[in-house]
Amino acid sequence: MAAAGRLELVVVRHGVTQWNRERRYQGQRDIPLLLPEALPGLDRLREALEEQTFxxxxxxxxxxCRQTLAHVVEGRERAWPTHFDARLRELDFGDYEGRTYDELKSQPFYRAWIDSEGQQPPPGGESTAELRQRLDDWFADLVNGCSPHDHHRVLVVCHGGVIRELRRRFEGIGFWEGGVVQAEGRRFTFTHDGGRWQCSSSSAVPAPASAAS
Structure with missing residues (x-):
């Protein structure tokens, strides 16, 4: 009997930006990293992944995300095939992009969006169901390229909302509960069982200091 396959997804959020510091919704605005302030988090993430191959x-x-990836794999850029994919973009916050909670909190449409846990799209934006669909399409394409009898490890650099949705799907927690800070993420482990890939564990990346010691 052939051995069961194993898939590790190391999914990390980009480093800090000026809009992160200002607590503005970034969404799909193409905001660069805030440098050099982003470097400590990026250095810690690079150190956590430096012994791993993908x-x-x-x-x-x-x-x-491109800047975060370049820093994390510096010197190893040519080691692995790299795919830049718009399906891994943050949720499109529409008219809320560039604005803060304090600017929006008194608006009824904004409160309705918050209360719906993103099921209701923001004006001009995207619902969590639409985010879920494009991530489902991306994940299906990813696993279709993975042999069910081999071991695979894939690095994914994306956004906070994407990681929240993946945690909702694979960890069974509420959408708003799955946040991670910049330059951190999750390691999802899957095994191939019953004809499909199933998530068997999830852990923090980088590992907490107590777990790493």
């Missing part, structure tokens, strides 16, 4: 890299096509 079969492939998938990255949002937005600048802040």
């Amino acid at each position: 079969d492939a890299v998938h990255c949002s096509d937005l600048t802040r």
Whole structure:
């Protein structure tokens, strides 16, 4: 009998930007990293991943993710096939992009969006169902390229909303509960069982200091 396959997805959020510091909705605006302030987090992430090799890299096509990837794999850029994919972009916040909670909190449409947990799209933007669909399409394409009898490890550089949705799907937690800070993420482990890939574990990246010691 052939051995069961294993897939690791190391999914990390981009480094900090000026709009992160100002607590503005970035969405699909092409905001660059805030340098040099972003470097400590990026250095910590690079150190956490420096001993690992990957079969492939998938990255949002937005600048802040491209910059994060370049820093994290510096010196190893040519080691693995890299795919820049618009399906890994942040949720499109529409008219809310560039604005803050304090600017929006008194608006009824904004409160309705918050209360709906993103099921209702923001004006001119995207619902979580639409985000879910494009991530489902991306994940299906990814696993279709993975042999169910081999071991695979894939690095994914993306956005906070993308990671929240993946955690909702694979960890079974609420959408708003799955946030991660910049330059951190999750390691999802999958096994091939019953004809499909199933998530068997999830852990923090970088590992918490207590777990790493």
